[in-house]
Amino acid sequence: MSKKRIKEIAIQHFNRLGYEGTKMAQIAEEAGIRKQSLAYHYSSKKELLLELYEEVVQEEQQFVRQFFSKSVTQTLDQQLYAFLHEHKNRFLTHPNVAFMYILSFITPLEVHDFVLAQYRTYLGTLKEELAAVFTRHSDIRLSPEEATVAFVTVMDGLDVQLVYETRQSYEQALAITWNVFWSGIQR
Numbered sequence: 556m557s558k559k560r561i562k563e564i565a566i567q568h569f570n571r572l573g574y575e576g577t578k579m580a581q582i583a584e585e586a587g588i589r590k591q592s593l594a595y596h597y598s599s600k601k602e603l604l605l606e607l608y609e610e611v612v613q614e615e616q617q618f619v620r621q622f623f624s625k626s627v628t629q630t631l632d633q634q635l636y637a638f639l640h641e642h643k644n645r646f647l648t649h650p651n652v653a654f655m656y657i658l659s660f661i662t663p664l665e666v667h668d669f670v671l672a673q674y675r676t677y678l679g680t681l682k683e684e685l686a687a688v689f690t691r692h693s694d695i696r697l698s699p700e701e702a703t704v705a706f707v708t709v710m711d712g713l714d715v716q717l718v719y720e721t722r723q724s725y726e727q728a729l730a731i732t733w734n735v736f737w738s739g740i741q742r
């Protein structure tokens with residue numbers, strides 16, 4: 556059994572059962588190995604979660620960088636709106652992305668500091684990329700830093716819809732907040 560498969564199963568369990576509800580024995584059983592064999596790879600659930608979370612954050616940082624480098628020819632509103640749309644789709648279709656966001660909202664105390672530090676590195680990458688996008692567009696009334704803060708704040712509110720509500724509530728909130736955001740930053 557590969558570590559990759561163990562990680563896929565673990566993310567499914569963390570997403571479905573939360574940190575407290577996830578049991579190493581259940582992960583091992585679903586992976587078709589004995590708990591002792593799983594312990595060879597990961598001595599504890601905490602160790603497994605820490606490795607998973609760090610990897611997922613790195614994957615999402617890479618996604619953010621690639622998204623904005625590939626969409627550079629689009630207009631500002633097209634880039635930003637497409638990012639929010641793709642962000643939603645990734646959350647709904649990639650268990651790793653859901654894991655990252657759910658854990659950032661509902662963080663177990665024993666991994667709180669680590670998750671917070673990792674999530675801040677993701678936010679740092681996101682803010683860097685957004686600031687660069689806003690810097691290339693002089694047709695907004697906010698500074699790149701202000702526009703970045705506004706966009707990330709909108710995105711945070713939309714993420715609440717994904718984590719605690721439904722895809723439909725995300726889409727409804729996006730339709731409303733996008734108009735307010737876009738009207739608010741234009742000259």
